[in-house]
């Protein structure tokens with residue numbers, strides 16, 4: 001039902017969204033898992049709701065920047081079951097946000113996210129439930145990464161286990177000094193299951209990914225920057241809160257009209273996810289949505305120079 005609603009929304013909105021819907025249709029799917037994979041979203045949602053606590057908070061701003069906050073400070077922002085369901089709902093909201101340009105994903109109270117809530121994990125530690133939770137989170141995080149918004153994970157404190165995986169579902173990672181990203185899965189007798197391994201390989205390459213997962217390495221901002229896991233280090237000095245500084249950092253990439261910023265994300269995403277010929281066709285479609293558009297005509301009329 002959610003799939004139909006989102007698809008309807010995509011198909012009925014602007015021409016940019018039309019190209020986006022075609023891109024997603026070309027991929028053959030918007031979600032990684034559906035009923036043909038034996039995935040029943042309602043069933044797993046009901047199971048997850050049995051483990052309440054915390055929340056995922058979304059603030060959309062007129063500037064076109066949204067802030068998504070993982071909020072469960074008493075458990076270091078671990079993901080309870082209800083927070084997994086919340087996250088899916090917030091991502092649906094963002095999919096329908098036509099004026100959006102950028103997204104910051106942060107944790108509450110100065111730390112990012114300590115992964116799954118171990119209390120819930122213990123209660124659903126059989127492989128069947130684990131795989132259902134994993135399919136649910138892969139669907140949600142894939143949709144998060146595919147949003148037509150430029151996203152950044154603001155990592156303060158710790159990003160552990162599923163928290164490290166969540167950080168890879170953003171376009172950029174901005175690490176505060178003293179913060180750590182650690183794929184602790186090996187120590188838990190596990191491997192990533194929320195899509196974190198597949199995304200990590202694409203971000204840092206397979207050699208580095210093998211080291212980070214095989215060694216459950218504590219990645220500090222300097223190492224993260226060196227291997228390309230982090231895009232920048234949020235300096236301590238400077239004005240404003242870490243969130244304000246992250247907004248400032250992201251604004252370099254989100255300055256401009258929403259249709260143009262969304263088009264930028266779409267062509268990069270199609271290049272990242274599709275075979276070259278498919279990516280080229282998608283690029284042509286997305287190009288068609290901005291060519292002769294208001295921002296393009298205004299730039300042509302102003303005879304702008306790029307010195």
Ligand SMILES: CC[C@H](C(=O)O)C(=O)SCCNC(=O)CCNC(=O)[C@H](O)C(C)(C)COP(=O)(O)OP(=O)(O)OC[C@H]1O[C@@H](n2cnc3c(N)ncnc32)[C@H](O)[C@@H]1OP(=O)(O)O
Pocket residue numbers: 074075076078079114115116117118119121158160161162163165184185188190191192193194
């Ligand atoms: C592995 C894969 C899986 C997935 O991908 O789905 C996961 O993510 S499993 C979870 C992996 N994460 C962990 O194992 C984190 C374990 N916790 C810690 O290492 C520490 O708590 C740490 C480093 C996050 C914070 O240490 P610190 O000394 O600063 O604080 P406390 O340990 O006292 O933590 C405060 C409070 O939070 C609770 N907490 C922290 N993380 C979790 C969690 N993931 N699930 C449930 N609860 C968590 C901790 O138990 C403390 O609660 P309290 O009632 O005060 O004892």
